[in-house]
Amino acid sequence: MVTSVGIDIIEVARIKKDVERYGRRFVGRILGPHELPVFDRRYDKAVFLAGRFAAKEAVVKALGGYLTEKPPLTAIQVINDPTGRPELKLPVDIESKLGGVRCLISITHEKDYAVAIAVIEEEK
Numbered sequence: 702m703v704t705s706v707g708i709d710i711i712e713v714a715r716i717k718k719d720v721e722r723y724g725r726r727f728v729g730r731i732l733g734p735h736e737l738p739v740f741d742r743r744y745d746k747a748v749f750l751a752g753r754f755a756a757k758e759a760v761v762k763a764l765g766g767y768l769t770e771k772p773p774l775t776a777i778q779v780i781n782d783p784t785g786r787p788e789l790k791l792p793v794d795i796e797s798k799l800g801g802v803r804c805l806i807s808i809t810h811e812k813d814y815a816v817a818i819a820v821i822e823e824e825k
Contacts, residue, residue, distance in 0.1 A: 704802070705821035707762030709755040710814055716754060717747035731757070733778040735790060751815035752808040753779050760789060760804060763819040767799050779806065789819075 719727045731754050732740055743749045757777045778790040789804045801824065808817045 702823055703820055704823050705763045705766055707759040707764070707819040708817070709758035709762065710816045711751045711755045711758075713747050713751045713810075713813055713815060716751040716815075720747060720750065729775070731774050733775040733790075735778050735780055739781075748810050748815065752810055752817065755815045756787065756806050756808050756817035756819070759817040759819040760806065763804060763821045764799070767802065767821070768795070779808070 728737070728740065728750065731750060736753060740746060740749055740753075754774070756779045757774045760777050761771055772792075772795055776792050776795065779787045780790050782788050787806050787808055789806055791799075803822045805820045805822065806817060808815065810816075
């Protein structure tokens with residue numbers, strides 16, 4: 702049963718500007734250790750980072766009722782499965798607070814924007 706939904710949209714140009722201004726320090730505040738190597742291999746770094754940022758914000762919104770405090774964005778990692786589908790990877794301490802709920806995510810990119818949605822499911 703779906704119990705919560707989060708959505709976020711971000712302008713790619715905003716992310717690109719911040720990457721140009723702050724460099725790796727900015728990237729390191731958004732991406733976790735499993736995401737950074739993927740980012741480094743991308744040619745479309747700003748688009749990728751915007752998508753991940755939107756996904757993480759959508760997850761935070763969807764998980765709002767399950768967590769007492771907002772986790773750092775680096776703790777919320779989005780890893781693609783072998784088919785390319787994004788999957789959520791959370792630290793064990795956060796997973797344990799969720800009590801077995803599942804979070805599905807989807808990310809889309811358009812020329813100027815990245816949008817993501819997170820859907821929380823609980824087993825009935």
